């Protein structure tokens with residue numbers, strides 16, 4: 001099996017964004033996933049989001065673990081550097097990359113096996129540290145790449161393709177992210193492109209750990225009756241908490257028509273998140289109440305989606321560590337090496 | 352008649368204490384006083400993995416001739432720990448001295464006939480002097496230092512200056528400590544005069560040497576080598592590398608708008624190495640410090656860095672295995688697990704510093720090598736080097752030296768239309784060019800994965816392409832041979848067919864052992880190995896000798912295994928000299944073992 005690149009010929013009428021790039025310029029090589037796999041829709045949403053916000057593709061670095069989901073960074077943003085790391089350990093690699101150059105945007109793509117099973121520790125700790133990133137879990141409740149074993153996000157009682165019920169309690173990554181201190185938490189569904197694109201755009205504009213749990217059915221191993229991660233099941237149980245519209249800073253912000261149900265949240269970079277409330281009992285800026293909200297809906301068997309929590313003026317790892325504003329990988333010899341004079345003094349103190 | 356060891360500037364004092372009793376700083380003052388008198392000292396802590404209550408020893412090798420390794424045996428025991436009394440007394444060289452707290456009477460069976468016993472009622476004196484129990488304990492320590500000053504002829508003024516330096520900033524502690532010192536000294540002057548035949552005599556053999564722990568030196572090497580990202584997880588004996596890096600950075604690396612460094616205390620060693628690899632991938636110099644158990648946990652990632660060709664520096668402060676084993680004891684036993692770390696066909700570059708000065712130099716060199724070779728580089732120190740203060744030549748830095756960032760294609764290179772293949776061997780040395788993420792809007796981006804890609808980083812699972820890449824990696828490893836520090840050879844005074852190979856912290860003991868071996872007419876050419884892969888001269892050395900001893904501090908002859916794997920040499924030629932009880936190897940051990948294996952009998956007293 002060898003890679004397939006897409007032809008780069010542009011149709012003259014293809015729409016271009018402010019950078020003069022077409023949609024094509026944000027694509028990667030042809031996907032080798034199963035036709036209809038939810039993950040491909042997420043790649044499409046990432047492409048759409050980056051195109052819409054005029055992101056220079058080379059200013060984003062994409063990192064992943066291992067799994068079908070973690071293969072997807074090859075299928076979007078072909079002009080970006082990418083890193084397919086080891087199973088469950090993408091968060092630490094992303095943390096290091098982020099420390100090396102704070103000027104890039106970091107996107108971590110992972111699966112539910114990758115993040116909730118083998119990588120649960122790294123997932124939680126990376127979020128705890130406030131690493132400035134967009135962390136997407138393409139959540140299908142199974143290990144796709146190793147052919148359909150349950151992952152740690154599979155619901156208790158959900159049936160495998162062979163009809164066996166999962167005996168264990170599920171790990172809810174959204175709840176875990178909130179507990180670990182994520183400053184932006186959303187959930188979406190690969191089948192709801194509009195919602196997903198807005199969430200990705202908002203997450204990219206967020207400064208801090210932005211986490212998106214995207215339910216992404218596995219056509220091959222987890223899309224049957226009895227599964228709680230099938231297309232049908234998710235569609236039936238999807239409860240959107242709000243409708244998000246992402247407005248870039250330079251866009252004019254118009255007056256709300258219905259101020260009671262719409263809130264504007266301004267992020268660090270000036271972008272505005274316009275949230276139209278759909279659920280009565282949801283306040284996206286109150287962490288504790290959001291945790292309650294999620295537990296209440298989980299108990300009812302509902303899958304709440306939307307921008308669940310946001311802390312607009314969060315501070316990231318660099319801020320916490322007091323790191324220079326310039327990328328560490330760009331510092332010169334003179335800035336890094338204290339020189340022989342300083343060493344002389346150190347020697348003197350050691351006699 | 353009792354014969355007494357009579358020696359000037361050439362003896363070993365061992366102090367037996369209880370962990371957590373405050374003896375450490377008093378013992379350090381004792382050793383430093385001798386150094387301040389111009390006499391070289393090698394001092395070592397032998398301590399348990401415990402915070403309070405268990406036995407610890409501090410060994411002070413006084414050597415005007417400059418032997419800083421362990422000699423083996425000791426001439427004087429300062430027995431402050433009743434728990435270990437029997438063993439401590441038994442270990443004294445015949446004719447040696449026992450200094451003890453004579454407050455409580457001891458049955459004569461507890462002593463030996465062939466040593467000189469010197470009792471001083473330390474507890475009694477302290478109890479009379481102080482009412483607070485903690486003071487009684489602490490001042491007892493400095494009091495025996497005062498007595499030792501008198502017994503060994505150490506100038507009290509020198510010790511006083513050290514006390515003042517130590518308590519600078521906590522000035523009210525100075526006077527009472529000096530008072531306790533004087534009480535000890537005065538008692539010994541009055542009651543114990545001439546009791547000890549060991550003497551410190553002012554000399555000028557120290558020069559401008561400094562005292563530094565290997566871990567601090569390695570950390571400083573990382574500062575000088577330009578490391579900006581450090582990630583670590585606490586583990587003895589490596590913890591103080593990260594701690595020292597943090598404190599040096601606070602002094603030396605704070606820029607106008609913030610820190611020119613970032614340190615992450617990771618959740619485990621897997622995350623620590625992951626952070627290092629991420630930073631290395633993105634063009635920052637990064638390192639981790641750990642010990643054997645951490646290296647075990649990092650295995651999968653180390654393989655990724657090898658295959659994906661990402662710079663990373665690992666400082667492995669080796670200790671005895673396994674995790675629940677001997678965390679506070681030294682060994683050189685991670686050679687194989689580091690050299691071949693991970694799954695699949697892997698090989699890694701190892702550097703072997705012999706002392707803190709080399710730990711400094713090699714840590715900064717490792718950062719250059721990692722960038723140049725785009726691969727993990729291991730700095731293999733150990734507890735003996737890392738956690739003991741060594742007397743070494745002052746650290747030096749050449750201000751003309753520039754960091755070697757290796758083969759990195761820039762925006763300008765890409766603009767100029769240079770052909771960029773991430774895994775393309777353009778120079779014939781096996782080392783490809785890389786680009787940092789974010790370099791150019793349309794050129795130079797690539798997707799990093801372990802294998803399954805061609806020379807241009809395009810996905811493929813073709814067998815021949817895999818093989819092509821693996822062969823290039825081997826070529827790169829060949830290139831490494833000429834970039835790493837070569838071995839250091841010193842020949843015997845006369846032509847000989849015998850040789851000895853050694854490395855790392857065995858060096859100090861070896862330097863002393865070789866003199867004794869010479870005296871016994873066992874003539875050996877010496878080769879100190881400083882890196883793996885081995886320079887060709889290492890294999891030549893073996894080929895040109897009939898028999899080569901290989902001295903190492905592990906059970907399984909790990910260096911020998913690497914030598915046999917590298918060179919097609921006759922295994923019969925290599926005779927192992929293995930010391931692995933967790934304590935640093937001694938000169939006497941080396942002499943005894945080599946003598947025995949050369950067919951000569953000797954019995955120099957060994958002790959742990």
Ligand SMILES: Cc1ncc(C[n+]2csc(CCOP(=O)(O)OP(=O)(O)O)c2C)c(N)n1
Pocket residue numbers: 066067068069070087110111112113114115138140142143144145146151
């Ligand atoms: C250390 C290690 N253990 C096991 C594997 C095998 N493995 C590959 S992918 C995978 C599960 C992936 O599941 P998930 O992250 O949910 O991704 P999906 O394929 O479902 O998108 C496993 C167990 C591996 N690559 N590495």
Ligand code: SF4
Pocket residue numbers: 032033034036037038039068069140144145217218219220221
């Ligand atoms: S196995 Fe499942 S997750 Fe993997 S590509 Fe196929 S549908 Fe997608």
Ligand SMILES: [Mg+2]
Pocket residue numbers: 067111112113138139140141142143144151
């Ligand atoms: Mg999955």
